[in-house]
Amino acid sequence: MKRVLRDPHGISTVVIASAFFLILTFSTLFLLLSGFFGYNMSLNEQMRIEQERAQEKIILTQLGLNENATFITFLRVNNTGTIQVRIRAIYETNSTMTVFLGDPSTYMDAYIQPNDDLIIKRPEGSYITRFQPSAKLTLVTERGTKTSDFEGIVIYGPSKPPQPYDPTKYYIGPLELMFTAFYYQRTSQDGVLDPSDHWHPGWNITRSYGYVAWNITVRNIDDRNITINRFSSFTIVPNESPPSDERTWYLEPVNQTTLTQFLATGQIEYIVYKWSVPTASGVKAQQIYSVPTRCLVFLTFYGLFHEKDGRTTTYAQTIPFEAAITVI
Amino acid sequence: MRTLVNSKGLSPIFAALIMLGIVTVLFIPIFVWSTGLTTGTQSFWERSGLIATERVVIEEVNLKGGSSDCTIYVRNIGKTSIVVADVFVSDEFSGASYQYKTSQFATRDPVTNNPVSSIVQGELLKVYVENLGFTATQGRTYVVKVFTERGVGDIYQVKA
Numbered sequence: 001m002k003r004v005l006r007d008p009h010g011i012s013t014v015v016i017a018s019a020f021f022l023i024l025t026f027s028t029l030f031l032l033l034s035g036f037f038g039y040n041m042s043l044n045e046q047m048r049i050e051q052e053r054a055q056e057k058i059i060l061t062q063l064g065l066n067e068n069a070t071f072i073t074f075l076r077v078n079n080t081g082t083i084q085v086r087i088r089a090i091y092e093t094n095s096t097m098t099v100f101l102g103d104p105s106t107y108m109d110a111y112i113q114p115n116d117d118l119i120i121k122r123p124e125g126s127y128i129t130r131f132q133p134s135a136k137l138t139l140v141t142e143r144g145t146k147t148s149d150f151e152g153i154v155i156y157g158p159s160k161p162p163q164p165y166d167p168t169k170y171y172i173g174p175l176e177l178m179f180t181a182f183y184y185q186r187t188s189q190d191g192v193l194d195p196s197d198h199w200h201p202g203w204n205i206t207r208s209y210g211y212v213a214w215n216i217t218v219r220n221i222d223d224r225n226i227t228i229n230r231f232s233s234f235t236i237v238p239n240e241s242p243p244s245d246e247r248t249w250y251l252e253p254v255n256q257t258t259l260t261q262f263l264a265t266g267q268i269e270y271i272v273y274k275w276s277v278p279t280a281s282g283v284k285a286q287q288i289y290s291v292p293t294r295c296l297v298f299l300t301f302y303g304l305f306h307e308k309d310g311r312t313t314t315y316a317q318t319i320p321f322e323a324a325i326t327v328i
Numbered sequence: 329m330r331t332l333v334n335s336k337g338l339s340p341i342f343a344a345l346i347m348l349g350i351v352t353v354l355f356i357p358i359f360v361w362s363t364g365l366t367t368g369t370q371s372f373w374e375r376s377g378l379i380a381t382e383r384v385v386i387e388e389v390n391l392k393g394g395s396s397d398c399t400i401y402v403r404n405i406g407k408t409s410i411v412v413a414d415v416f417v418s419d420e421f422s423g424a425s426y427q428y429k430t431s432q433f434a435t436r437d438p439v440t441n442n443p444v445s446s447i448v449q450g451e452l453l454k455v456y457v458e459n460l461g462f463t464a465t466q467g468r469t470y471v472v473k474v475f476t477e478r479g480v481g482d483i484y485q486v487k488a
Contacts, residue, residue, distance in 0.1 A: 017351055024362075031366045035373030042377030045407055049383065053405070089401070089438075089452055091388045098390035100401060100438045103452070142450045144385035144405045 049143070056145040057081035060137060061117065063154045068201040069180050071127035075120040077139055077147065079112035086111050086142040087118065090128070094135040095254070101129055105142075130199065131155075133181050133217045133268050152178070152217060152268035173317035174222030175301060178268065181217035186210055191252070191274045191285040204326045207292050211285040213274040214249055216299065220263045226315055228303035230259040230280075234273040236295040236325060243293060249273035249286045260303070293327050296320065379478050381407035386474055386484035387452070391417075393466020393488040400455040401438060402474050402482070404447045410480070411446045412455055416473040419462070420485075426461055433457045464488040 062076035079085050087110040090101040104110040104120045112118045120139075122128055129137075133152025140146045156178055183199035189211055199215055214234050220226055232251040238244070252272040254261040259279060263269050276286040299319040304312040383406030390399040398417065404410050415433055418425040437444045438454040447453045455474065464470065468488050475481035 017347070024359075028362055028366050031370050035370035039373040039377040039380065042380045042407070046381045046383070049381075049405065049407070086450075088403070088450065089387060091401070093388070097392055098388050098399075100388070100454070103439050106439055138388060140387050140403070142403075142405075144387065144403050146387065 053143045055081050055083040058147045060147045060149050078117045088142045089140040091138040175218040176221045178217040183215040184212045187213050187285045207327050208290045209288045215272050217270045219268045220265050225306040226263045227260045228301050230278040231302045233300050235298045238293045238295050243289045250275040250278045289327050295325050378408050382480040386482045389472050389484050389486040391486050396460050396463045398457045402453045409446050409448045410476045413477045414475040418471040420469040
């Protein structure tokens with residue numbers, strides 16, 4: 001009788017092969033799933049960032065000026081959102097450029113808790129920037145949320161809807177003068193602002209300061225836009241003699257093509273005067289007196305009203321300064 | 329006394345070896361295919377994850393009338409480190425669009441002004457295009473777009 005021997009390894013080969021396939025399949029699945037779960041976690045993370053960003057809200061509420069109102073000494077920012085924020089950038093935009101003023105988190109704790117505020121000051125008493133009423137300040141958080149406002153509006157208050165003229169108030173006409181923003185700066189004979197000089201408060205000026213430009217700030221409180229032309233001027237009249245002559249500085253037009261400056265209704269703008277005669281090619285800047293004196297100041301504006309129906313009507317206005325400037 | 333000799337004693341070993349050999353040979357293309365697929369799929373998810381967490385915002389743009397250069401401030405608000413790869417500037421009035429590659433702009437840290445190529449979450453990058461190839465017209469609106477290497481970007485409208 002022949003003995004039939006059973007192969008004891010028959011099943012184990014199948015088991016090994018199956019186990020091998022199973023391990024391979026599961027490892028492949030694991031790799032696939034780990035990639036997918038990683039992606040899912042990334043999506044959740046991004047959704048969390050977006051949710052946090054949606055909860056952010058900041059408002060620029062206050063600017064501090066130095067005694068002469070020439071520099072911004074501090075900014076106050078309120079966190080009106082529901083999450084902690086960190087201020088990471090300050091920008092200033094004026095008519096010629098947008099500049100990065102710095103990252104407050106590099107020199108101070110720039111975190112703000114919800115319903116709290118932060119006063120941003122430069123270290124060692126240095127200033128944030130020069131005060132320019134028509135320039136726009138922008139603050140940005142780490143998550144990219146922004147707040148911005150015009151420096152003049154933060155200082156002087158928001159623009160109000162045009163009101164009927166109030167005869168008890170001291171203004172005559174549609175341009176309201178901002179008395180606290182009045183400056184001068186040295187220029188060349190050709191009217192180029194001296195980069196080594198800066199805007200000084202205009203109430204006192206040193207005699208023989210040379211060619212100067214004057215900078216005043218106004219708000220158009222009319223309900224119509226206004227365009228002023230190159231004949232608009234800034235005149236000083238001495239109270240005593242000498243000097244006996246009055247001096248006039250004419251407008252430096254913002255629009256060098258039409259030689260005009262546009263003043264939108266409700267907006268605060270600054271106006272610069274430089275020229276000894278209404279600007280044209282080859283004109284020279286105007287100089288200040290070489291002797292000490294006290295002067296009255298008169299602002300005269302000429303231009304156009306832009307009526308609602310598209311027509312333009314003539315506009316003229318004179319503003320006598322409440323205070324005089326002194327040449328010392 | 330009868331001695332039993334199992335003439336099939338070695339065949340199960342051979343059978344198992346042959347089977348393993350056949351399985352292995354057959355599995356090679358499947359292995360290659362599945363590995364490639366897995367790696368490809370995994371890298372796809374990883375890339376998608378990176379793109380999903382990549383986010384930039386243009387905070388400010390300095391582009392004024394009469395100038396032929398432009399400064400763009402870009403902040404990384406995503407989880408992924410980013411590298412700016414492309415900048416586009418379009419003139420809304422004329423419809424002209426200009427593209428600038430990495431060789432045509434400089435990227436710097438706006439605080440230190442040191443050159444930097446990539447920024448992490450929360451950091452700010454100054455992108456300076458020295459020569460736009462045109463002079464901006466005062467009062468005209470321009471659209472500035474910035475894109476990262478992975479194609480994530482942001483758009484900003486600026487009046488020169």
